[in-house]
Structures are given as structure tokens and as C-alpha cells.
Amino acid sequence: MGRGPLLITGFGPFPGMPENPSARLARRLAALPRLGLALGRPPRRLVLRTAYAAIPGALAPALAEAPGAVLMFGVAGRARRMRVETRGTNRASRLFPDASGTISARLAVDPNGPPERRSPAAALALAALRRYGIPAARSRDAGRYLCNASYYRALAEPCPVLFVHIPPEPRTRRPRRGRIGPGPERTLRALAEVAVLLMRQGRSRG
Template identity: 45%
Template sequence: MPARAASLPADDVRAPAPGHAPRILITGFGRFPGAPANPSGPLARALARSRRLGVARAEALVLPTLWDEAARFAQTLDRLDPDIVLMVGLAGRRSRVGVETLGRCATGLFPDAGRRRPAARRLAAGGAAPDVIGCAAAGAPLLHALRQAGVPACGSRDAGRYVCNALAYAAYGWARRRGRIAVFIHIPRPHPGRLSAARLETGLEAVLVGLLAQHRAGRLTAAPGR
């Protein structure tokens, strides 16, 4: 049976009100098994302080890497009501930054930071939940911005089966229901000789500038390819 995918018309992103200062939520994660130090948390905090965001109001949220935290992320978004959501997570085995084009209604067996495993193989119970939800942002310009900043990047159709994917699935569904912008980006572990933390920060600042441009335009276009 083909996967059930959620879709959104290309012009269904909420247009900003005149004089409205965009609200940006930037999330990272804390530690998890195999990653006692997670660079996505400090990176999220640094990005929220970026001077390149202009009048936008940015808030950083470092989430514990817990299945339960991802399950209630839509409620967190309802409470904070951001216009733009940039989620950052660590993919230590990757060599390039990945713009995640899909969130999948699927879990894996890897334990979270509390050593808990999900009870079910699907994130949402019942057959009505879509199997996949597409990224709620135009991805090709984001890939271009990353590469222009000297950051190796690609579009990814597989965010894994861990808490990162669960967060992306929740945020993409919320953003499409509300007409907002949301994207999950996986980063490799920074390395001074390959991809430094400073270079990653510069690249993701460029992503935020691009997301603000999409917000101002009030349009959502195709997700990125590879």
C-alpha cells in the first residue's frame, strides 16, 4: 500500500501582517545515548542571538532527547505560536548537513536519554495519520544558502526513526495545519579540520535569513532534492 502523505497547496502559508515582527523558534537537543555532548543545543542558543535576524524575535529551546518530549511538541508549538520553526539535531555519522524533506510516522528501537523505548512502531495511533508529512518550507533556497556559506549540504528523505524524526513529523504536521514554516536540519558533529562549529553557525544563520524571506513572501514551494 502506498504511503499516505500530507500535502499543502503552494500558496497556503500565512502571510505576515504589516508591521509584524516574525517569531522564530530554534530548537536543539540535549544528550542521548552515544552523544554525551550534543552540539545542536549550544548551536540553537547561538543562532537565537544572531544579529542577522533583524527585528525578528528568536527564542532557543533545548529539548531533552525524549520520545515523550517529541509527542507533546505540537502542544509546545501551540503555546509558543512561532511563525518559523528551525529544528536542529545531531547525526554524528553524516558528513554533510541534511535538510530533512519528510517526517515519517515511524519509530525505532533506540532508547532515548531516559533509556525508554517507544511502545509502538507508529508515532500516531490509528490509520488516519499520514505515513509521511513533507517539510513545511521551500528547501532548494536553503540548500543554496548553506552551500554559499561553505557548508556541504544535501536534501534528505530519511530523518531516521529516532526522536529527531518524531519532532520533525510533529512540527511539519503542525506547520501545515497552521500555515507556518518549519524545517528540520541534521548536522554532523563539528570538526575543526572538516566542518567547524563556527562554519555551521554561519550556514544556519543563512538558513534563518532564507526562512525569513519565505515568511515575508508568504509562500511555500517544493521541498529540496539531493
């Protein structure tokens, strides 16, 4: 079981998304003083290139350092609320290239892996977000792209792992009439609670 700090990940830009909000969220959450105090040490933050090579090149080495838990973020272009992903599947798409222009060499993320890997932390995280009034939904489909591939890889580790898809930032910051959602500070507080719950779950396993 990992005894290291919490690992928070996000993704860098990709075609059509020149500024990835998941990277910004990962940085802000990792720098949150109250989270470091609650955990007893600052989290580690990792922004992954949106490329398949980033999984063995950056994610795998970070996982090899045995983090206490892993909280991952990605952006879902059509989402209107946070999506708490319950599983990563052993499937990849050969239709869409990554940001470097590379297409997955095979249809399976890991030819020797199981069909799917599930996250027991998803239910607790979803409940925590809803307690803070954060619009969130349970999702069983993390896609066939880098989000799913990285989640599937991370779920092979013995520590708690969770992936949360966030919606893209609106083109205008003016809220829509009648649809004023929670502010960024409340969202950060909710995600900080999710992070603490992940670490507690990891310690209870140990």
C-alpha cells in the same frame, strides 16, 4: 499562519553523546545579534530532552504559540556533512530507547497522521548553504528516532519548518589534511540566512 518569532530547536545529551552539538548550535544561532536584527526580533530557542515525552511536554506547547517558522537541529552520528531533511515520516523504532530509557509505544508517530509530511523549505535552505560553501546534502530519511518524530510533529503546523542534521564534532579540533571545511562563523552566517528565508516564506504564506 504563525506570527510569532522564529523557533530554533536542538537536542540535549543522550547515551553516547554527553554533549549534543545541536544544542550548542541552537544556542549560538539564537544569540546571533545579526539574526535578531534581520528578523526584527530575537528568535526563541528551545533545547529538547532526547525523550519522547519532550514532544508533547515541550515541543507541542512551543508550537502552540504559533511561531513564524521553525528551524530544528539534531546530530547524525555517521554524517560527514549537514543533511537537509526533506520530510518527516510517520514511523518510529521500537528497538532503541530514548535517553530516559523509554521505547516508543507504537510503530507510528501519529496513528491518525499521513505517511509523511514534507518541507517545501528544504530546496531553498540547501541552496543557501551551498552558496556559503557549506558541505550539505539533501536527505529523505530523518531516521526513526526523536529527530524524525519531532520533525513529523512540527511539520503538522502551518508555518515553514525545516530540520537540519549536523555531523558530530571531531574528537580532535586539528583539521584533517586536505579537508579544511568552513569555519564556525561562516556556518552561522549561512544558517542565519536559512532562518531568514524560512521567516520570509512564512510571511509570504500569510
